[in-house]
Amino acid sequence: MRLETPIDRRSFFRITGTAAGSLLITLRCGDLLGGAGGGEPDSARSFAPNVFVEIAPDDTVTIVAKNPDIGQGVKTSFPLIIAEELGADWARVRLVDADYGEVYGPQGAGGSWGIRGDWDDLRKAGATAREMLIAAAAQAWGVEAETCAAEEGVVLHRPSGRKLSFGKLAGAAARLPVPRQARLKDPKDFRLIGQSHRGVDNPAVVTGRVHFGLDVRLPGMLFAVIAKPPIFGARVARVDATAALAVSGVRRVVRIEGLDNPTHLLPGVAVIADSTWAALRGRDALEVEWQGGSAEESTAALWEQFRTLAARPGKALRTTGDPDAALARSARVLAAVYEVPFLAHAALEPINCTADVRAGRCELWGPFQHPRSARALAARVTGLPEPAVTVHMTRVGGGFGRRLMSDFAPEAALLSKAAGAPVQVVWTREDDFRHDFYRPAGHHTLRAGLDGEGRPIVWTHRLVNTSRYAFRRDEEPPEASELYVDDFPAGFIPNFRLEYTPAKTEIPTGPWRATLHSANAFVVQSFVDEIAHARGTDPLALRRELLGAPREIPYAGHGGPILDTGRLRGVLDLAAEKAGWGRPLPPGWGRGIAVHFTFGSYAAHVAEVSVDGAGRLTVHRLVVAVDCGLVVNPLGAEAQLQGASLDGLGAALHGEITVEKGRTVQGGFDEYPLLAFNEAPEVEAHLVPSGKNPSGLGEISLPPVAPAVANAIFAATGKRIRRLPLSRADLRPEGKRT
């Protein structure tokens, strides 16, 4: 017996034209959550005013979940928004995963963009359907539409108490014109949004029935494992497949040339077999000769390069006032160097993709964060036009930015084409670690000058790092992915300079949860703490002083166009209050605080730690406060705050990728530890009540964690940690060091 993933997804959607000429797509699919049950709705009398909603005569309300769920809960929150405006009965809504398609607007998972980007469109989708159902009911009753309301799957005529279910109205509503501008609900009338809802896939998750990319099973499917370049940039020179082909179950060995851009497709040699195990054994038996590559590449040499480059000025990205003159006249100047390492993504679900290429078409199944590039790359390597490639988005076993690159999609596509059968490409954990696109490593030089009263009058920040935009050959300049010119304290200190110099390296880099905010917030919020302690001010008080009176300041780039300093102050104060900032702690304990703005949202952490006589660090408690505007699903939001906080903690404590002789040293969780259960403190999450439009959430609470913990370590021990990961720091008291 095999558990099959429903495969004929193309027939799920039937596209027809409406009288009004707009695109109408009728769902004709089995419910993926509940199996292939449920009769096909009568499309003639079903009502589907847009691609997201369909109401069948039997009262079934089907809502399309358009974006891949990577653990951020979007499969729950997106349909909730539509159901809210529609007036549907949430407990009875049927959900269907969308395939990739332009009709849905942007699809993917990145930049904490989901709810922020789709809020209006999803509401309109629901509101349009609601207005048409109400119009149909009003017509049937001969009453004014304004006297009717839609609630829990029925339209109600308030004065008379008459009711008609959505299903009964579907046929009539389908014949009405689609309103151009449906009226959205007043948020005070929300019944679903703002209430807590559990994850819709959870019942399938806890019984093992949910399908991640690696769980796709197709009739006749083969499994492939790929021998990848042993050093960065190497290419295949020669392959002897004799021994590999002799392994029982191995069907075929395929050489992959790779594409020019290393984020698109790496070269390698694939072994295709009847099972993952046979493919793995086949790969072990392969004899591959490689050529080229950067055998001299190492992180040790890179750190030297950083230090050399940091001795010279970089490109000035933002200058305010006269920083040099201000430094010269400062009563006191502080200087520090911070170093942050490469990080791996290490999602629990290893990289994989399944493809079926035949008869002029290609179907892809997989855990994608960026399905558009998966489609484009599969089309490119198969020679098919993009419309001939269908992308089925499975549940995603963690992304953290790794799957914004879709290099695994062309692998599966070209191997399926070569094998003439569906092929699932499986990366081992070691493949994942050694061929990741790492969070860039960098070297930060900071200076701050205080005037005679101790006021910070100047701040300079010089970054030398490995730009991920440079690595992916982006048209944008290398600094654009590494620094955000309006980040605090730009605009808060009168004399200011931000400089950047890219280092040369072939070590692969890419986006990692919260992008470079993950590094920059550590540096900035640690250095603010240094200033506070240098002048003997409480770290919270200095931050309040720097933020000043509430005002809106311009913020270019993602998360903008404005930064509201009052909201930043709000989360700072809330975290401090909830954590009991200022209350005494036992000896050896300390509290640290940090605050940061990302993706339109505001986050602050207070960390409480202790360091014992042997230098052992324990993080006892994280208190996080976030202002992300209106919260769609508080239970899901709390999970994101806890998750991103612990993700940030794990990276801060342990995360470091090193490279020797052109090759990543770490190949497994034993060498690159994730945060373990017994290291995870309680995370107390607080959301600021807000009526503002929702902003980002999935990455927001990660950046302040590392500085809050490092600042707490300083409070506990007097030791300033300027290099991550924290586990490398010697926290033993001076007298106890060997």
Added chain:
Amino acid sequence: MAKIALEINGERREVEADPQMPLLWLLRDTLGLTGTKYGCGMGVCGACTVHLGGEAVRSCLLPVGRVAGKAVQTIEGLSRDGSHPVQKAWLEEDVPQCGYCQAGQIMTVASLLASHPHPTDAEIESALAGNLCRCGTYPRIRRAVRRAAQLQGGGR
């Protein structure tokens, strides 16, 4: 290749397999029981946890030849409908984020509660120390384990 007889989720099965192949791949690739996850293949992450004779084991390192004649239980066999106390607690506490590690977490906890119906915090920490979650669901797992113990004990 060899013929291997074993019991999976209460069903007797006879399979043709390489005795060296880890049980994980037999479950996933041969039998289509994809609820058990591949996470590291090194016995470090716990995503592949199943029960062997009631005890939690890592299926990614366990050769099929070694489980011949034994009883294996996977997440699919814990209960079909999510009615096992650990599954119910996981739902009530809304534990999963991406969900990939959760089958392994649940199997580890089901085994713990079978032998320790009222585990101490230290016993919980020790049992779950080898089950990694990259999403950071640990605080909710902690709550769910306590709730599962209550549910299992009938509210004692």
